[in-house]
Amino acid sequence: MAYQEVKVKTPLSMIVLPVASICSFFLIWEGLVDFGFVPETLLAAPSQVFNTMVVKLSDPNPDGAVLAVHAWTSIQEAFLGYILSLVIGIPLGLAMGWFKVVEGLTRPVFEMIRPIPPIAWIPLTVFWFGIGLTGKVFIIWIAGIVPCVINSYVGVRMTNPVLIQMARTYGATNWQIFTQLCIPSALPMVFGALQIALAYCWTNLVGAELLAADTGLGYLITMGGRLMRPDIVVLGMISVGLSGAVIGVIIDAVEKKLLAGIRR
Amino acid sequence: MNQTASVANETVDYGRQREPLSLLRLVTNLYFLYSVSLLSFFVIWDRVAEYHLLGDALVRPHLVALQLYQLTQMKFAGQNLMGHIWASTQRILVGFSIASVIAVPLGLFMALNKYANAIVKPVFDLFKPMPPIAWVSISILWFGIGEASKVFIIIIGTFVPCLLNAYNGVRLVEPELYDVVRVLGGKRRDEIVQVCFPASFPAIFAGLQISLSIAWTCVLAAELMSSRDGLGFLIKRGMDTHKPALVLGGMVLIAVAAWSTSQILGLVERKICPWKRSIENL
Numbered sequence: 119m120a121y122q123e124v125k126v127k128t129p130l131s132m133i134v135l136p137v138a139s140i141c142s143f144f145l146i147w148e149g150l151v152d153f154g155f156v157p158e159t160l161l162a163a164p165s166q167v168f169n170t171m172v173v174k175l176s177d178p179n180p181d182g183a184v185l186a187v188h189a190w191t192s193i194q195e196a197f198l199g200y201i202l203s204l205v206i207g208i209p210l211g212l213a214m215g216w217f218k219v220v221e222g223l224t225r226p227v228f229e230m231i232r233p234i235p236p237i238a239w240i241p242l243t244v245f246w247f248g249i250g251l252t253g254k255v256f257i258i259w260i261a262g263i264v265p266c267v268i269n270s271y272v273g274v275r276m277t278n279p280v281l282i283q284m285a286r287t288y289g290a291t292n293w294q295i296f297t298q299l300c301i302p303s304a305l306p307m308v309f310g311a312l313q314i315a316l317a318y319c320w321t322n323l324v325g326a327e328l329l330a331a332d333t334g335l336g337y338l339i340t341m342g343g344r345l346m347r348p349d350i351v352v353l354g355m356i357s358v359g360l361s362g363a364v365i366g367v368i369i370d371a372v373e374k375k376l377l378a379g380i381r382r
Numbered sequence: 383m384n385q386t387a388s389v390a391n392e393t394v395d396y397g398r399q400r401e402p403l404s405l406l407r408l409v410t411n412l413y414f415l416y417s418v419s420l421l422s423f424f425v426i427w428d429r430v431a432e433y434h435l436l437g438d439a440l441v442r443p444h445l446v447a448l449q450l451y452q453l454t455q456m457k458f459a460g461q462n463l464m465g466h467i468w469a470s471t472q473r474i475l476v477g478f479s480i481a482s483v484i485a486v487p488l489g490l491f492m493a494l495n496k497y498a499n500a501i502v503k504p505v506f507d508l509f510k511p512m513p514p515i516a517w518v519s520i521s522i523l524w525f526g527i528g529e530a531s532k533v534f535i536i537i538i539g540t541f542v543p544c545l546l547n548a549y550n551g552v553r554l555v556e557p558e559l560y561d562v563v564r565v566l567g568g569k570r571r572d573e574i575v576q577v578c579f580p581a582s583f584p585a586i587f588a589g590l591q592i593s594l595s596i597a598w599t600c601v602l603a604a605e606l607m608s609s610r611d612g613l614g615f616l617i618k619r620g621m622d623t624h625k626p627a628l629v630l631g632g633m634v635l636i637a638v639a640a641w642s643t644s645q646i647l648g649l650v651e652r653k654i655c656p657w658k659r660s661i662e663n664l
Contacts, residue, residue: 135500143505160524222415227423233641234633235599237515237606241621241629245439321513325603328518336516343519351520359512366511 162349167356170349181341181350183333189357191334195251196323196365199258203315206259207266208308214267215274215304216296228267236261236318237325249330254323261322262315269311273304309373316369320362335361441627446634449627459619461611467639469611473529473604474597474643477536482593485541486586489548494574506545514539514596515603522608532604539600540593547589551582583655587647594647598640613639 144164150156151163162170174185183191213220214228236257243253277300285295327336335358342350408414424443431440453463461469492499517538525531559577568576605614613636620628 132496132500135497136504139501140504140508143508218412219410219415222410222412223419226416226419230423230637233595233637233644235595235602235636235640237599237602238617238633238636240606241617242439242626242633244621245624245626245629246436321515321599324513325515325599328515328603329606339516339519343522346523348520348523351523355512355516355520358516359509362513363511 158348159346160348162352166349167352170353174350174353180345180347181338185338185353185357188333188335188338188354189361192323192327192336192358193361195254195326195334196258196319198251199255199323200262200316200319202255202259203262203266203319204312207263207315208270208311210263211267211270211311212274212296212301212304212308215271216300231260232264236322237329240326240329244330249332253330254326254334257326258319258323261318265314265318266308266311269307269314270304273307274300276307277303306377309377312369312373313366316366317362320358320365324358439624439626441630445627446630449625450631450634453616453631459611459615463635466611466613466616467635469615470601470605470613470636471639471643473532473536473601473612474594477533477601478540478593478597480533481537481540482544482590485544486548486589489545490552490579490582492545493549493552494578506542510542510546514542514600518603518607521604527608532601532609535600535604536597539596543589543592543596544586545589547585547592548582551585551589552578554585555581580655584651587651587655590651591644591647594644595640598636598643602636 147161148163148165151158151161151166171185176184178184178187210220210224214224215221239257239260240253243256247253247256281299281303282295285299290298323334324336324339327334328340331337331340335354339351339354339358342348342354427440428442430436431442450463453466456462458466488502492502514535517535521531521534521538525534555578559581560573563573563577601612602614602617605612606618609615609618613632616635617629617632620626620632
């Protein structure tokens with residue numbers, strides 16, 4: 119071997135400090151509530167939240183469904199909206215990046231809709247679709263499509279112009295350049311969009327459920343707030359955060375697998 | 383007319399080659415396409431509303447404009463239109479300034495000091511995946527339905543991207559730049575002040591832009607849940623009294639307000655850090 123592997127030893131303090139930080143965070147949280155610095159009507163201790171979680175696994179009271187049902191409803195809505203936004207947003211963005219006609223026809227409308235926060239659509243979707251699945255999927259779709267379109271568009275636009283000229287020189291048609299050069303070179307940007315879109319979808323899912331829903335994690339949070347049960351609110355927040363993080367990790371793994379051969 | 387110049391041994395042609403005017407060229411003209419797109423958007427909207435294809439829940443565009451005009455003339459829930467716009471903008475400004483003033487220096491400090499990083503990062507990572515809107519309920523529990531709870535949500539929402547971008551901005555500075563300063567005899571202080579801060583400014587501003595759009599989402603969510611003024615209140619009132627014109631008017635106003643604040647931030651950015659390399663983006 120021409121080189122020796124150098125092992126960099128992590129100093130002990132760099133291992134201890136993060137662990138200590140997390141532990142003290144939970145201890146302070148627990149202590150604040152247990153010793154009465156913060157009244158129990160405002161914040162629930164971690165142990166209390168854990169108890170509530172165990173109870174909520176099997177008990178539909180007081181908000182009408184067990185935790186698994188809430189989570190399943192949310193994941194279903196988020197997933198449908200997310201997939202729809204990918205299926206429509208990515209091809210649209212790619213086409214906008216390469217074909218001038220598509221760009222000219224779609225961009226003004228897209229630019230008009232883009233600055234509206236997706237939550238602002240909630241009243242209209244309630245008018246149009248009621249408070250069922252469709253309305254929420256629509257809002258999540260609106261939320262997810264924006265980063266998909268932008269990233270695919272920028273990805274195509276950032277294709278190395280030298281390569282495009284070379285392909286032209288070798289007599290490639292417009293369509294061939296688009297499919298065989300621009301799309302592969304835009305892929306890393308497109309995959310970046312997957313993560314961003316997921317985060318957007320997840321945020322707006324909670325927003326959609328806060329206002330118009332009868333099950334789902336966002337609904338759990340709202341009901342907890344209305345019933346003055348901070349343990350349920352915190353439980354809902356933790357479930358939302360946790361499931362979002364898990365899905366993010368899964369997408370990251372898929373991305374690594376698919377993009378293994380492409381230099382980032 | 384051909385204007386040519388020689389740049390780095392290459393002859394560059396600055397002259398425009400005029401193609402003959404043809405129908406195809408006119409149809410594929412970008413501005414022509416833009417106007418076709420906008421026009422057809424409004425016409426389709428108008429027709430859909432006119433023939434009640436979506437029930438009575440969509441109104442014709444000119445009725446939305448009329449509604450907005452009426453709001454400027456009379457008071458609605460104690461405020462005229464400017465009052466509502468200002469109520470929302472004020473919340474954004476307060477929350478956004480507080481969050482960025484705390485989060486950006488904290489992010490810079492975390493990137494420069496590994497002990498601060500080791501302490502703050504794990505706790506921060508716990509909060510990161512939680513959508514800011516999930517905090518709405520608990521902030522109402524804590525702060526009631528007044529201004530404080532709305533500002534709190536905006537701070538929560540804008541804190542994360544501000545801090546993350548400042549942090550990543552410093553960490554992604556090209557190491558060669560540090561080497562240059564060291565070769566020229568700079569100390570650690572020079573490295574930070576002369577290299578780190580200027581090089582991380584574009585990333586920080588990108589974070590501020592993201593924060594701003596999240597701030598609008600947050601203020602809207604907070605106002606939809608509980609408020610007596612603001613743009614979210616207009617939309618909510620339109621929803622409760624089933625007035626689509628009011629809802630659509632609120633959406634238009636939010637879009638305009640969000641767009642103009644981000645334009646202003648962009649202007650400030652160009653003023654403060656003109657060295658930002660701009661990629662062609664939307």
